[in-house]
Amino acid sequence: MRFELESAIDVLRRTPATLQILLDQIAEPWARGTEGADTFSPFDVVGHLIDGEETDWIPRARIILARGPDPRFEPYDRFRHRGRNVGRSLSSLLGEFARLRDANLEQLHSWRLGDADLDLPGNHPGLGRVTLRQLLASWVVHDLGHIAQVSRVMAKQYRDEVGPWVPFLPVLTDHEAPRS
């Protein structure tokens, strides 16, 4: 499947509501369960997605579109949310994510990007030369990866409750060492 801007935006627009349906007002053990030490709970994932809205995808697109001599991205802090969201409720984070995403998609749409813009380069601190098209495609994949993660982390909270069904439920065992 080739990247197409309107189709990518259609997916990006669905993420906040998907997470609201899945998580808003859910019992605390579902919201705060993890896959083990140093892994994200659903609450952490929503915070991480907010960080992406504030510091990653659109800020990096701006750097590319500024067409400066060195379109170098700021490094991205995967744990910014840990300090930022102490004392916040999941509901309020879900609402904040929805507002930020909405504004960012409005911004993205307003640029009316064509193919030549999508080919513009950025300089990623770890990956080197990337294009705006690759950045936006990665934003979509990043969203979907974290929706998958939220579902998987929730599923694992019942690992001891399914008895002999474990081998028929690969979501419980496919990420013994979770990377996202």
Place this chain on the structure above:
Amino acid sequence: MRFELESAIDVLRRTPATLQILLDQIAEPWARGTEGADTFSPFDVVGHLIDGEETDWIPRARIILARGPDPRFEPYDRFRHRGRNVGRSLSSLLGEFARLRDANLEQLHSWRLGDADLDLPGNHPGLGRVTLRQLLASWVVHDLGHIAQVSRVMAKQYRDEVGPWVPFLPVLTDHEAPRS
């Protein structure tokens, strides 16, 4: 996390709307993309979940609750949906799933199950003795596993579009041989 009926029902109730937000009216390549031969597209997953409503979870709970001498489940056909849903639209399947789930949760709720009921046994054709509690916990995990699968399968449609970002997006590579 221990199984608790109301908390399990709360998750089961969210699945149809989660999938509607994620998939309804989405472009065909997102809906019909797979992870390779003999793997499910999002369209297939919704069909498979409908099969679960019609032939798996609640029918098996009924067998357990009938307390007969051999509470043996019918084998479950993972590919029933392939023939059943030829010519159907994803939108109509999403609506059908929502109606079936709603009716099944109403049924489940109406049984007012207590701990003694949840301990009742069934006989799974492949797994042997299971309890009603394990069946219901597996239903929750099965839902969440398939939501994760839908997100992962969608993400993979952009695998060639993210360029050098692949190693930072484990959803693209964590299931080279997908099992669900």
